[in-house]
Amino acid sequence: MEKNSVLVIGGGAVGAIAALNLEVGGFATVTLVLRSNYEAVKRDGYTVNSCDHGMLKGWKPTHLRNTIPDLAQETLPPYDYIVLTTKNIPDIPPSSASLIAPAIPDSNTHTTVVLIQNGLNIEKPFIDAYPNTPILSGVSMIGSTETALGVISQEDHDRLLIGAFENPNISTTAGEGKAKEFVKMYSAGGKTECVYSENVKHDRWRKLVYNAALNPICAIVDLDTGRIRLADGGRELVGQAMKEVVEAARKAGVELKESVVGEMIEADPLEVYLKPSMMVDVEKGNFIEFENLIGEPLREGKKLGVAMPTLEVLYLMAKVVQWRVKEKRGMVEIPAKREMGS
Numbered sequence: 001m002e003k004n005s006v007l008v009i010g011g012g013a014v015g016a017i018a019a020l021n022l023e024v025g026g027f028a029t030v031t032l033v034l035r036s037n038y039e040a041v042k043r044d045g046y047t048v049n050s051c052d053h054g055m056l057k058g059w060k061p062t063h064l065r066n067t068i069p070d071l072a073q074e075t076l077p078p079y080d081y082i083v084l085t086t087k088n089i090p091d092i093p094p095s096s097a098s099l100i101a102p103a104i105p106d107s108n109t110h111t112t113v114v115l116i117q118n119g120l121n122i123e124k125p126f127i128d129a130y131p132n133t134p135i136l137s138g139v140s141m142i143g144s145t146e147t148a149l150g151v152i153s154q155e156d157h158d159r160l161l162i163g164a165f166e167n168p169n170i171s172t173t174a175g176e177g178k179a180k181e182f183v184k185m186y187s188a189g190g191k192t193e194c195v196y197s198e199n200v201k202h203d204r205w206r207k208l209v210y211n212a213a214l215n216p217i218c219a220i221v222d223l224d225t226g227r228i229r230l231a232d233g234g235r236e237l238v239g240q241a242m243k244e245v246v247e248a249a250r251k252a253g254v255e256l257k258e259s260v261v262g263e264m265i266e267a268d269p270l271e272v273y274l275k276p277s278m279m280v281d282v283e284k285g286n287f288i289e290f291e292n293l294i295g296e297p298l299r300e301g302k303k304l305g306v307a308m309p310t311l312e313v314l315y316l317m318a319k320v321v322q323w324r325v326k327e328k329r330g331m332v333e334i335p336a337k338r339e340m341g342s
């Protein structure tokens with residue numbers, strides 16, 4: 001295989017490990033786009049404490065930048081792959097699809113876009129904006145966190161499912177070919193378990209059993225995935241939400257095994273006390289991906305006639321949490337406080 005040029009956007013918990021896997025494999029030259037951690041990584045490189053890669057100090061990919069490359073303005077050749085590893089938060093601009101616009105050639109057919117991001121229906125805005133671009137789905141189980149700028153702690157083995165999203169403008173075999181090439185490139189270093197998947201819809205719904213239920217519950221009640229299992233009522237609450245997602249998936253044509261609820265509750269070893277990504281974001285004062293993780297499965301389920309009372313409450317609570325961040329960042333105006341009786 002020839003070396004591919006790969007633009008990875010978002011060098012946080014998942015993006016840094018993705019960039020590392022791609023470079024270690026030897027079939028990719030990575031350009032990594034950073035934002036808040038750019039200065040720290042440029043100066044000191046990454047510190048990575050990883051169950052797959054061991055302890056690395058000062059690691060950097062081939063190229064680092066703090067802006068999205070503008071192919072036209074910088075007269076750059078198109079990338080073979082653009083891998084998006086930012087959080088995907090459609091309610092907070094800019095949208096993920098518009099973010100990559102400067103790095104995609106007009107009427108693109110060359111560059112393949114890979115979304116290593118959680119959530120349902122995330123491909124739709126990309127297919128609308130770049131109709132002839134192959135869009136790949138990356139469903140990751142990794143348990144990685146950026147604990148300080150440029151410091152990555154990966155506690156769970158990197159398992160990545162790659163497949164092509166259904167796209168009416170692209171043949172199934174073309175999408176499949178790109179997905180298989182990406183798997184080869186990503187796996188070449190031997191540090192990860194990256195496999196081709198022909199059922200992206202199944203992968204996404206299965207992961208949502210965790211991400212629409214356990215992930216927001218941990219964030220809202222401020223308990224990690226170990227403590228929520230130990231807490232009075234914790235397992236019941238999570239189980240109830242998960243069952244609603246399983247039913248919505250079934251109505252959407254994705255049959256998940258009965259055992260999936262138990263498997264997802266126990267997905268992380270209890271004593272790791274793992275904080276899922278939404279909980280990490282709440283702790284950092286970041287926006288959360290609640291629309292793609294809870295809103296989309298809820299909307300799909302309701303459309304198909306599934307009763308999802310627990311998800312409804314989680315969705316509204318997550319929306320309120322998002323508002324809290326907006327207020328902290330001065331994005332909403334509220335009436336001035338006044339004394340009682342004045």
Ligand SMILES: NC(=O)C1=CN([C@@H]2O[C@H](COP(=O)(O)OP(=O)(O)OC[C@H]3O[C@@H](n4cnc5c(N)ncnc54)[C@H](OP(=O)(O)O)[C@@H]3O)[C@@H](O)[C@H]2O)C=CC1
Pocket residue numbers: 009010011012013014015033034035036037085086087088099116117118140141142143144145146277289
């Ligand atoms: N962490 C995990 O274990 C897992 C996460 N996922 C999913 O993977 C995706 C990425 O998550 P994760 O890595 O945890 O998130 P992080 O918040 O750790 O990393 C996202 C990175 O993207 C950067 N970023 C955001 N917007 C831009 C931009 N416009 N230009 C450049 N960089 C940008 C952020 O910068 P800044 O700091 O400035 O915001 C941050 O460094 C999400 O969809 C998540 O749900 C999936 C499986 C597991």
Ligand SMILES: CC(C)(CO)C(=O)C(=O)O
Pocket residue numbers: 118140141142143144156210211215275276277278
């Ligand atoms: C399930 C998990 C922890 C990935 O390993 C995740 O998807 C997240 O934190 O968002």
